[in-house]
Amino acid sequence: MRFQFVFGFVVTACFVVTTMLVSVLQAAVRLPEIFSSEMVLQRDMKVPVWGWAEPDEKVTVSFEGQTASATAGADGRWSVQLEPLKAGGPFTLTVKGSNELKLENVLVGEVWLCSGQSNMEWTMSRSAEYNDELPNVNNPKIRLFQVAKAWNQLPQDKLTASWKPCNTENIPNFSAVGYYFGQKLNADLDVPIGLINSSWGGTRIEPWTPPVGFQSIPTLAHIAEDVAAKDPASTYHKTLVTKTLAEYKTWIENAEKNFSATKLIDPPPVFPGQLTPYTNQQQPTVLYNAMVHPFVPFALRGAIWYQGEANMSEGLLYAEKMKALIQGWRTVFNNPDFGFYYVQLAPFVYGGDSTRLAYLWEAQAAVEKSLPKTGMAVINDLVTNLKDIHPPRKKPVGQRLALLALNRTYNKTDVVAASPELEKMDIDGAAVVLSFKNAKELKTRNGKSPDWFEIAGSDGVYHKAEATINGTTIKLTHSNVEKPFAVRFAWDQIAEPNVQNEAGLQLGAFRAGEIPERGTFDTLVPEGKNFKLLYSFDPTKPQLSGDKTQLVYKTDKSREIVGKIKRVGYFLYLKPKDGKEQFVFVTMPPLDPNLAKIGVPTKASGARFQKTVSDVTVFSNVSGIETGTFGSGCNVEFWDCNYASPNTASISGANDQKFDFGDQMSPATSPGYGSMQIHNFAKKQTVFSFNNFGAGSGCDVGIGNNPAGEPDWTFSKSAQNYSGGQLMIFVETE
Secondary structure, three states: OHHHHHHHHHHHHHHHHHHHHHHHHHHOOEOOOOOOOOOEEEOOOOEEEEEEOOOOOEEEEEEOOEEEEEEOOOOOEEEEEEOOOOOEEEEEEEEEOOOEEEEEEEEEEEEEEEEEOHHHHOEHHHOOOHHHHHHHOOEEEEEEEEOOOOOOOOOOOOOOOOEEEEOOOOOOOOEHHHHHHHHHHHHHHOOOEEEEEEEOOOOOOHHHOOHHHHHOOHHHHHHHHHHHHOOOOOHHHHHHHHHHHHHHHHHHHHHHHHHHOOOOOOOOOOOOHHHOOOOOOOOOOHHHHHHOHHHOOOOOOEEEEEOOHHHHHHOOHHHHHHHHHHHHHHHHOOOOOOEEEEEOOOOOOOOOOOOHHHHHHHHHHHHHHHOOOEEEEOOOOOOOOOOOOOOOOOHHHHHHHHHHHHHHOOOOOOOOOOOOEEEEEEEEOOEEEEEEEOOOOEEEOOOOOOOOEEEEOOOOOEEEOEEEEEOOEEEEEOOOOOOOOEEEEOOOOOOOOOEEEOOOOEOOOEEEEOOOOOHHHHHHOHHHOOOEEEEEEOOOOOOEOOOOOOEOOOEEOOOOOOOOEEEEEEEEEEEEOOOOOEEEEEEEOOOOOOHHHHOOOOOOOOOOEEEEEOOEEEEEOOOOOOOEEEOOOEEEEEEOOEEEOOOOOOOOOOOOOOOOOOOEEEOOOOOOOOEEEEEEHHHOEEEEEEEOHHHHHHOEEEEOOOOOOOOOOOOOOHHHHEEEEEEEEEEEEO
């Protein structure tokens, strides 16, 4: 008993002392990690300073003749604002409440955030120029703030980082692009530079974006909603939880009644997926929450950004996501002039469709045209190995970003910062003349003829162009193109083009003009003017990829379509060898929000639909085809596999012995024969059919019921009856 008493006394005493220490520590004035000795404060802007103290405690901040005071709120947070500061230092920042903090060796100058994925994270020690630069890195006017990797579901106040001077000890593991950017700004502006490196290799753009960024872009409303659903403080979350709890409460009450009455209990309501927390660092807002929010609203001049590899297949949608990031950061840092300068991805052998990267390049180029104080550094000349996704030459990357900042943020108009950009395209007989801005004179970096230019006529086939430079124009021709319609430049993932301006800044990928592929459709179906072309190809001569898993489209605009899909349209046009042209255009609600599944149902797309559809509209010039709008009575059979005649879908009126509608899908064979059919089963009619995709000119294609053979054209090899055609897939967006 005595031991127990003594032991209890010791524990109690320790508890009291510990509690007192915790209370003292909690009451002490403290600052976020972004405020420390060796820091850099932003010049010529109002500078917020904030932290935590005991509720109602008065806190006073003193710096270079300025004094500002605030009282901590009920949550202990306080904030003051210093008036704009002039560059210089070192100075001392004092924060005083119940305790006093002194931050020494503080400089005032320019502060920039460096963010993105692995090419921004890529360290100085791994850069090609490291050994040559090492003697120069001891620069007391450059300060480094390296943020440790972390992610979180909710906004955080703390992070792991501290300000350090730029020297041989601290530079090896800092961002190479960030350092070379800051080094040039320091040399050209002659003011201190603070660099905040918050980057993480392999990450997407969405986790770096604050909620307000998604809210600013209508096409990203679904992401904004998902983020709000997972935020306990949001109105949407509270509404969703209230509704869910009510449903579960009702279910529990009914379950208890049924249990007491010896009755079966119904399954519980499905838990809303939107309320499920995020699970990794790739999901929306989670890196912003942990690696940026802890230093919001620290005064910054802007950010540099090197990211996109993880979003590489998104085409123009990536431009919308970049806008969300930029506008989101400008909002949370309360700085509408926040500069944002970014790197266009380098050429790299990603594999697959060689043009995928070109669509991302196009998206990146679109951003600087739509938002002020932004700019893109083109680096398609800096690759040393096309199979290395991390080009080791980081110095020119950082320097090109610095040129953009010097020109567009610091208004040094004599600094040439912009790459050449297409200004207009003129057709001159069989030639195309391209005029460029951001250049006094165009040249090639290797003295050879301009490369990677392509030209196309009405058939949409691109040919390597003969290109000649005349001042700031380039003339393109090809012997097989008598009447050009479109051009493209560097439209390939391995393109390392040679065209640049007099300052040695590279011309980036672009395309211009338009193949008149909608001509037939717009003439025959004027009602379809609001539909956007998604895919097109000749269904009388289809081509599958080498592994037979996807169809090779002549036109694929899936990377350009943004927004919610309202309706989808299928246009089949055929030119019989012995008759007049035929067409049908069918519109309906989308089978799936995934654009790949709207197209030809291949193994790669994953589309498999045996389903009835409503609200179907049919236009056609083929005799016997029922036209108009049908509220019911229609079905689709889209799949990549084999199929059989039994009516396993139990479609009314189907024949078990014939291939018509309701046929039995056989998924074991994939890729197999393949079916892309739309039926009006209420009228016992095939609207159109395209089967056996891998057979080339031996495939099945037809409008209406096959007059001789299986009604849905299976085994007909009918493509050989046509001299050509088009299958075009359209979408209408909200």
